[in-house]
Amino acid sequence: MTTQHTPNAAELLALARDVLNIEAQAIQAVAGRLDDSFIAAHQLMLGCQGRVVVAGMGKSGHVGRKLAATLASTGTPAFFMHPAEAAHGDLGMITADDIVLALSNSGESDELVTLLPAIKRKGARMIAMTGNPDSTLGQAADIHLNARVEKEACPLNLAPTASTTAALALGDALAVCLLEARGFGRDDFALSHPGGSLGRRLLVHVRDVMRQGDELPMVKQTASVRDALFEITRKGLGMTAVVDDHGKLQGIFTDGDLRRAMDRELDLKAVDIAQLMTRNPKTIAAHKLAAEAVQLMEQAKVYVVLVLDEGKLVGALRMHDLLRAGVV
Known part of the structure; x- marks a missing residue:
């Protein structure tokens, strides 16, 4: 049985700074590894005739939901598909014109790996964002984006923290580059956000x-x-x-x-x-x-x-x- 320790204010601040520094370093590491794979993923998504289908389990799924929302609101039609639900019928949402963006830190998420044969048969292209290029997802994907981190910010190195931050930042980089390539402007953004304050400022005459x-x-x-x-x-x-x-x-x-x-x-x-x-x-x-x-x-x-x-x-x-x- 572990002994509970209540950290004092100085210890709390030190731990918080460590978390932020570790996650910042993780993003910097991903930025330093950007290569032609990022360009290829960008071009594939830019030329997509269907929609970008984002999938992920657990914490990667939460990141995927946010990424799908960011893509959709910045000019790239996208939606999130839960892998477990996909195996029970939701896979019918995918067409040959779509691109699947699969998120998994390990690249071995059972629910995603199970979908690979069906996705391939449908003819959809796949981009995998994992922390392991040699993983099942990394090898099966048409394009792999390396979101590997050295360690999690969790003191136990278990809870997804730095890895989800890195994946989120890498996804945002894709979305922003697509936004720029599409010439997506303030008026376009407002049309996607009519209920927000920016939408009202840009749509109301x-x-x-x-x-x-x-x-x-x-x-x-x-x-x-x-x-x-x-x-x-x-x-x-x-x-x-x-x-x-x-x-x-x-x-x-x-x-x-x-x-x-x-x-x-x-x-x-x-x-x-x-x-x-x-x-x-x-x-x-x-x-x-x-x-x-x-x-x-x-x-x-x-x-x-x-x-x-x-x-x-x-x-x-x-x-x-x-x-x-x-x-x-």
């Missing part, structure tokens, strides 16, 4: 969130202050756009303009809105990204901008609308 139609406060430049205040109150944006007889934007009248007029002790009944409005208000085109509107508002220190489409006033956008849309 001003026209998608602006106030328009009956919600757009607007008066003519000959309107009275009373009419302008009524429009502001009715539309609830704290401002109104001011246009000429042809609908061309002339300015904006806000709560702030009203306060400044009152400070000047002007006779509000005797002046029209054109004398009180702010000329050359901040505007943005309807096709611009909503994120660009955020930047404009922050730089100009305004809470609302008017929206133009080919020079015509079509909407108004305030910071609250952008917050509600999740762009900010």
Whole structure:
């Protein structure tokens, strides 16, 4: 029976640093071994007419799931297949156009080795990522990627730690190189992540969130202050756009303009809105990204901008609308 030892703070920090150093060294070692096999794997996956089917058991399976998700979200169609389930019917998901990326540190995972004959008969190509090129998987694969590590970060050298980190990093290297080769850009990434903050920043345009139609406060430049205040109150944006007889934007009248007029002790009944409005208000085109509107508002220190489409006033956008849309 082992005696329990509770490490003190210094011992805990020392152990944590050892783990991080061992795993960092493992990644560096894999980087130093990169050769033509990596290029071949990259080219094979880049030219894949089907999908990349990632498979692995245990901790390698967890890494495989993450790798499949990374590939899929960066332009390489991929999914994870559990080897045990594959032996009971899921192997039907694989076609001759697919590429199987098999992960196993030992290269001798029984569940994966059992699948080799069926994968070969289906005509799918295979890339093996193992820590042993001479293993069954390493020898059976069309391409082998060496993810060998000298030791695990676990003090017992048993729990998969450095080996899974190395495999994960090597998989990420493949995914990023494929991303670059495909010319996968920010807009493509956003389309794969419509629910995330990046997706919202890159997919939501001003026209998608602006106030328009009956919600757009607007008066003519000959309107009275009373009419302008009524429009502001009715539309609830704290401002109104001011246009000429042809609908061309002339300015904006806000709560702030009203306060400044009152400070000047002007006779509000005797002046029209054109004398009180702010000329050359901040505007943005309807096709611009909503994120660009955020930047404009922050730089100009305004809470609302008017929206133009080919020079015509079509909407108004305030910071609250952008917050509600999740762009900010």
